Amino acid sequence: MxxxxxxxxxxxxxxxxxxxxxxxxxxxxxxxxxxxxxxxxxxxTPAGMLDAVKNIDFNIWAYTASEGTLNYRKKLAEYYNKLGYGIGTQDIIVTTGGSEAITIAMMTCLDAGDEVIIPEPFYANYNGFASQGDVVVKPILSYIENDFALPPISEFEKLITDKTKAIIICNPNNPTGYLYTREELEALKTLCLKYDLYLLCDEAYREFCYDGREFISPMHLEGLENNVIVLDTVSKRYSACGARLGCIITKNKEVWTTALKFAQARLSPGMVEQIAGEAAVDTPDxxxxxxxxxxxxxxxxxxxxxxxxxxxxxxxxxxxxxxxxxxxxxxxxxxxxxxxxxxxxxxxxxxxxxxxxxxxxxxxxxxxxxxxxxxxxxxxxxxxxxxxxxxxxxxxxxx
Known part of the structure; x- marks a missing residue:
């Protein structure tokens, strides 16, 4: 056998x-x-998103562009720029769910044997995606006693080797719900610039922050533009897990161009999902x-x-x-x-x-x-x- x-x-x-x-x-x-x-x-799920699907009228269920339709990327840019990300359609690649955004980002930035540091506990599929690419996960423990706050930067530095290429965070965090502070993200910025590391930030839960706490994205940190890759999805924001629609956002043109080659290899994200995604951006506050x-x-x-x-x-x-x-x-x-x-x-x-x-x-x-x-x-x-x-x-x- x-x-x-x-x-x-x-x-x-x-x-x-x-x-x-x-x-x-x-x-x-x-x-x-x-x-x-x-x-x-x-x-x-927002009514506008469902109505957009119900009202679709086409005769050919066709491929879309590998980076996503221009109309959808325009709507996404509109959404992210309201958050202060300062991006254009040329900074976005639409993916088949947030999962594909993570895998394409890993393949773009990491070779077999390269190391990625991830504060744990972390989204379980990071392990699975790393395993697919023969990437080595270097975990760094956070603790329930202090609400799973970001470990000290000195602990990150202990793990960095010549194989270390990236850090992955999820903010707000899955599975802990921890929301990283501006001070914690500024410390990660300094670290990434010092060691020339990518910072991959999974922002699937951006909309859900409580008790008046502020959401800060690495996209808000000046001087980190070539290091940051944001990974996102409509699954949680719009309660649309079955839509399988996500995206990669980066201002690093080399990263975007390379990621697009992986996106081309899988052909394209779904057309119907992107039509729904366009409507989703107009969901009222x-x-x-x-x-x-x-x-x-x-x-x-x-x-x-x-x-x-x-x-x-x-x-x-x-x-x-x-x-x-x-x-x-x-x-x-x-x-x-x-x-x-x-x-x-x-x-x-x-x-x-x-x-x-x-x-x-x-x-x-x-x-x-x-x-x-x-x-x-x-x-x-x-x-x-x-x-x-x-x-x-x-x-x-x-x-």
Whole structure:
């Protein structure tokens, strides 16, 4: 029998999706499963975006330009320039989801064996995308005790070698919800300029910042134009995960030209998605005000419930719609599977994402889980009752 590639064997399973068969079995057994494992919001997609799709009228479903349609890139430039990015259509490449934006950026900037530093815990697929390109992830730990703030720059410098080519951050962060400060980003700017590094910034959750906290992008930092690559997606901003539409933004012309070659190799992003994306840019501010208020309320509901549980600690995130909580458990992977296989409370249970999959450092996150507050508050409250009851009877409880 032919053998699987070593790359395939090294490819990590998704901590977000790997327990799906157990959730499916729980549902077949009649249990209601509250999905807090995945960032699939229940917020409605903006009506204008849906109407644009419903009203499409064409006779040929054609290829688009590899960099995306000019009309859509014009609308994107309009959106980003309201945020002060100062870009044009020539600085944008439209991608098939944020995932493709990340993979193309990695392929553009990193050769096999090159190293990228990523504060952890981090979006689990960074590991997977790096594995595809034989890129070496150099993790740098952030800690739940200080809300997963950016580690000191001195810790970054300890990891830098002649193979180090880039730093990746997600702001606001997935999975922790941490929102980086201007001071932290200025420190990263100094580091990147000192060592001539790329700074890849995943901004999928830009719109979701709470408690009056300010969102700062590396695009706002003067003098870093040739180092910054912003990675973005419509999935979270417009609650349109199935649209599979993202983009790369960079003012570095060499990066843009090289990235375009990878975009040409996969032909083009979808036409229908870009039509929807054009309409999405005209979504009124009132939509985001409503969504922000809703997510903040859900965040407070979840954080308060968790911190009221015996032995549980959960920091209050400044953005996104995720939290990482520390539980009194022996092993997060075992616990999350046990919830689906062996536990029910009033014929209900909860699906969580074990935090181990968001770390690259071995044995990290063993007693942590990620929860996505993408369900309505009533469902969140019920799910937290289930979790609290589960912790009371879990065989591997540690205190």
């Amino acid at each position: 032919p053998k699987i590639s070593q790359k395939g064997l090294r490819m990590p399973a998704s901590p977000i999706r790997k327990l799906t068969p157990f959730a499916d079995k729980a549902k077949q057994d009649g249990k209601k499963v509250y999905h807090l494992n995945i960032g699939q919001p229940d917020i409605e 009132s939509y985001f005000e409503m969504v922000n208020a809703e997510y903040k309320s859900r965040r407070d509901t979840l954080v308060n419930a968790l911190n009221n549980m015996d032995g549980v600690f959960c920091p209050t995130p400044g953005g996104a719609f995720y939290i990482v909580a520390r539980l009194p458990i022996d092993n997060a992977d075992k616990f999350c599977q046990w919830l689906l296989e062996n536990f029910e409370y009033n014929n209900q249970t909860v699906m969580l994402a074990p935090a181990t999959g968001f770390y690259s450092t071995p044995s990290s996150g063993l007693n942590e889980v990620r929860l996505a507050y993408v369900l309505n508050k009533d469902d969140l409250k019920t799910a937290m009752v289930c979790l609290e009851e589960a912790l009371k009877v879990y065989p591997g409880r540690t205190n």
